[in-house]
Amino acid sequence: MELKEKLLSSFLAFENQVDVDTYVHDIRSKAIKTFETKGFPNKMDEAWKYTSLNKILKEDYSVFSKEENALEYSDVKKYFIHDIDSYKIIFIDGKYSSHLSDTTHDGMDVCLMSAALTKPKYRLVIENYFNKAAKDDGLSALNTAFSKEGAYINIPKNKIAEKPIQIIHFSTGKESALMLQPRNLIVVGENSHVQIIERHQSLTSNPVLTNSVTEIFANKRAIVDYYKVQNDDQNASLIDNTYINQKQQSHVSVHTFSFGGKLTRNNLNFFQNGEHIDSTLKGVTIIGNKQHVDHNTLVHHIEPNCESHQDYKGIFGDNSVGVFNGKVVVEKEAQKTNAFQANNNILVSDKASINTKPQLEIFADDVKCSHGCTIGQLDESAMFYLRSRGIPEKEAKALLMYAFANNVLESVKIPELKKRINKLIANKLAVNIGFDL
């Protein structure tokens, strides 16, 4: 049975199994209809011109995990940023693991979507925010229809979350192939500040497809730093749909580090609903061996005096494919917008390819918008400089690549995370650079 039919037919069973709250129930039923009409995107969709899901959708995925699976902390410790104190929301095969998690209700809610969707005390927040930012394309609608579990974070006014929050989705590989649909909702109140690290990790080589939707609402003057670490197993695929709704003077930054996975698609959407907003989108992609990473970004400048900065770096080896499609829309009212977009790529293999499309759509005249995009190689004279000082070729190359990716890393505000990313990069480049950057 095709995945689409399978999903459609299992929707009823799914609805019966969860508590029926009419408000959410209506949203889900509407979403499944949207998915039924729109289905999965194909290459005819302009936004999916360079990324095909066909191969991935052919796997026979289980739509729900049949049993509760447990993991020992010692086995999975390495996937945590374990040297800092943090809140943790951990899922195993799509189900919440209270054993590994560390949640709170003390002055703010760092807990579960399943609780938020069903308990009456969250009702108001759900009605105000749930599914309010997500677009109704096929994949997001599919997630909405099956939205049940994920992270729910609600930081009230004037509150600084004193430690970062880690959201990790493990898949154990007990199912031969598994589809996961986590749904996260993050609401950050006025003047509040939060740091979040998100990671998807498959523990075996059984195929996993994750179709995740995250909605982030940053109210007035809120500061949100969101880090996505994508270093999954070679057989795991991720479609990440993130929607960020910003109010005036809020600052939201999203850093995406893509090193692993088979196919990774990041749909990152920023909507600026207020003045003096700052949005930052940064990413480092280092892939090889048949991997495919696609960054699809949208920054929608709706009101005046806002800024956006995009900086994506990519290094592509073996027969990997990189895609970047960055879109900046500046509405008529959004005067004095300052939008910057850069996409730099290095191809290190003859079989690798990169497709990039930095796109500007501008309707306001008093704006500063620019984009730059390059594809090139490592500087030969720089290589020579390093080699002539006795640095082996491999290390010299790695050093230059570090330098290339560095200005994305610089803006990572959690030092331990930065260290970890550095290590991942060193691993990925298969070198021991011998010092911390």
Add this chain to the structure above:
Amino acid sequence: MSKYTEDDLREELKTKEYEYGFYTDIESETFPVGLNEDIVRAISKKKEEPEWMTEWRLEAFKVWKEMVEPEWANVHYKKPDFQAISYYSAPNSKPKYDSIDEVDPELLATFEKLGISLDEQKKLAGVAMDVVVDSVSVATTFKKTLSEKGIIFMSISEAIREHPELVKKYIGTVVPQKDNFYAALNSAVFSDGSFCYIPKGVRCPMELSTYFRINQAGTGQFERTLVIADEGSYVSYLEGCTAPSRDENQLHAAVVELIALDDAEIKYSTVQNWYPGNAEGKGGVYNFVTKRGLCETNAKISWTQVETGSAVTWKYPSCVLKGDNSVGEFYSIAVTNNYQQADTGTKMIHLGKNTKSTIISKGISAGKSQNSYRGLVQINSRADNARNFSQCDSLLMGNECGAHTFPYIEAKNKTAIIEHEATTSKIGEDQIFYCNQRGIDTEKAIALIVNGFSKEVLNKLPMEFAVEAQKLLEISLEGSVG
């Protein structure tokens, strides 16, 4: 050509209507409206074409019937009814003139209004003109000088009759019949156009030039241009367009094919000033053009265009860099005002080794217009050491217009070096203030700044065109000062 002063411009700006908006009443022989196989056959017969050409057209027509109009471009318009167009019209009296005096005086007057008086051109400019009025060439000058060098420059229908071997060999090799909807339509019904062949090692001594003009009410214009530069030759080709003002939308679907063989160079310059519609966005020409050039080893093709007219423009002059060390260039200024829409850009397909391409695109949007740059840079896996530089700058005037960029960049070779940059800005108040301070009024200041903005492209135009292009820029942007 008398010197064009700023006072002249002011005078011209007072009469806001499209300056070339007049209509010449020449008795025309026009086909019934609609398109079917018989019409295609009739066009072919009318042009006294050989059998293979008729078959070629029919093949294209068959493909066209199966195709649908493309909708991906960032333009919105009422689709033309292809069955409501007459596909052929020719000025009635069409003997070949030996001297200019024999030409229909009304036609001559038309040329004069366009500022291309034949004898003036002959004497002063040294430009050979293959003048196309409503699809049939009525006068060709300097043919003799050219033929001494072995250069063939004639209308394509003549070429089909006189040099069938060349036409047969090259037509449709760069833009195949089934390339796209409009190219297929053009292949089926093209009425006329220019043909140019530069033999081996010859450097064409003058700029070759064609003026196109839509003249007959309700006729679409389907031009076909084929330029072949044989090994080691050089040619500079100019194409300029003006069209009379008319309320009904007119369709223009031209195909231009350039072939630069080993070591050859073709420079193709266009000034496009079709009727853009009035200030309310009524009327105007639909300009759906397919232009493409093929570069063999060490060859170079350079496209330069100034696009100021047309209600809707859909145009992507492209270079296929097939041979090693070949070079492609694209310089463009696209100006849109009022309700004009332009979706234009280029494609650079790098196939050979050490191929280079440069793209400089300047978009200026004013009024309620939409201006899009859409380009593709493709480096194939065998194109070692390919190099591309692209720059797209947009200038916005007023907050009711839009500027868009859709650059597609695809690299499959690790030795490729590609740079792309784009900026969007407006004319700075400080710049205007600086000019005002020095006694230059705002309107002129804007013209000055726009000229500076476009300079990189204007400099690429041949002298004759550069003057005309500057003038056009000013006229096109008239009244857009907020």
